Amino acid sequence: MQKTTFKLDAKASISLNSMLKRQVKKQLPLMTASMMGMTTQSARAVRKSDLVSVFVEATDAEKAARQVKNLGADEQLVPISENVLAARVSLDTVRDILKNKNVSRVQTKKKLDLHLDAAARDVGLIQATGTRTVSETGKGVLIGIVDSGFDLSHPMFRDSSGNLRVDGLLEQKDDQSAPTEYDNAQLTTGWGNGTNPGADPIGHGTHVASITGGTAYHGFEGIAPDARFLLVKTNFLDTTDGAKWIFNKAGTKPCVVNMSLGGHWGAHDGTSVDEIALDQISGPGKIIVASAGNEREWSLHVGGRFTPGQTETVPFTVLRSRNVPPQPPFAPMTFWYQQNDDFDISLISPTGQVMAIPAVGSTTQFSLSGVDIELSRQSYPASSSVQVQIVLSFRSANVSQLALQNWKIRIHCNTAVIGRIDGWVANSGMAIFSAHPLVEQARTVGMPATAKSVIAVASHTSKSAWNSDNGPQNDPGLVIGRSSSFSSLGPTRDGRQKPDLSAPGELLTAALASNSDFASELDRAVTADRLLTIEGTSMASPVVAGAVCLFLQKKKTLKPDDIRSILQATCRKDLHTGAMSWNPMYGYGKLDIKSAIDSI
């Protein structure tokens, strides 16, 4: 056996070393060459003129470019930052570059997964060859999206003839005046004359909707590209009214509504009026999918079982508003326990003032320096519970850090039949509990994902590299297939199994709304191509909503429980999920569209 030894160049990436080696051996196969960004007319004979795309890291990129001599006509070296050159050069030129003392590293450009293909492969929708594994495309099914708005000038909302695929849009108003309804003709006119009804100043809704059903664009295709849309630009208060409008508009047609939003003001047990309303508007052919939430690491939940006489004191910090202009800090929170139990609960100010929560049926107010406080305790018969509300309203945005930190909740258990108490800050960004044994990552699935009929979706990683206006990006800390560190954990307060499943939500590339907040995120947006890469359970939920759209195409009358049974039976288990039938990170496992469709 003949053995050949090559010396690896320490400055060159492994893939580049491999290419240099193969060039010497003249064994560079077509597939490998293509994958590494090379232009090869023939893989059997890689000539000096063959070009390779690389990034060159140098102490001075301009100087390094000038030092490369005798560039061929087609070779290019372009400084893209002070220290990085983008180059398309021959392998011989690469060898010269590697000899340059000014150069510290040369890496081949990888073909990035620019689009949803990583997610589509992850859920078993796209084969390695790029073809779909199922024949369903969403035809005849409606996708409803309740979100921040929609850039309907984006090609992903148009069919192959350029016509809008949107049958209707409801625009709710921030001042809660009567919403405005638009039909397809009005939307076509409005997006032609620049009035742009339902426009998306944030960019969230555009991204979400395109994941679910976007038309093929720059190699990306939504999960259900032949479905039609019913869209609600929401004021984030009347979200259930928005879902109801969508189902009304859908009439007898099958329809899935996606809600990539949520909150934590409520019992988290499916008994709120809002959740009951969602249960009642769902049914055969009318399915609601919601994001589980991104609150695993937000320290917004405390919970645990107490024994009589036990006292725990949990510190928390009120957070400053992220709004522009800044609003006064505001921290509402609720605590819940069973009515057979009895707890004394107090709020303690940073200066040590103790304010007791009043008896059931009572509300008290306190006015401290710079902050108003309202404390109440109410019976909650819907789940035989007691609800405690604590609301801190600072009077000014200009408040010292000392006034925001070192607040405490003191909980003392008098009677424990069950003895469990749970509390949540109303939403992320309002306050955080400090480290304490009662601070739990479990039970952070938000509402409405906790509703009984709603399919709740967690997120896992399907991609760690992406393209942007600032060049290729990657997050080396991400592990493909692992639950996203932010993805909220189940179960619900009443012990139900939520989330139902996990889908790719970490690093999804989809439609970018022009002139939106996201368009200025240069590490995330490719503005010329109108694409955006972001993460969240917001992105996982529309993947599942798109899948449900395909399920409904195959069987129009599926009910929420049917969908749950299908998912339970077909979700994929792997090394990350483990073999258990349900777990609080991944639910029943990872979405597998092909298996699910085959089971219907």
Added chain:
Amino acid sequence: MSDPYSRLGNPEDVISALAMPLEGHSQDEIVEALRRHDVQDMSLLTPQVVSVRAPRRVLQDLESIARVEFKTPRSMHFR
């Protein structure tokens, strides 16, 4: 106090809420009670649940016949 979380805020603050009849009461009674207060901004979300926007004092009056839960803002789940 800021609505919609407060129970003791300004009684004239107009609040969005969902109302569902308590046992022994009906959606019709809720609608009738709201009409008596000249509330126009309401819709029947389901055969049980009414979506309504009305002054806080009206909604608190309604609590004798309905579960009334103020709508609270939802957040988008992106990072």
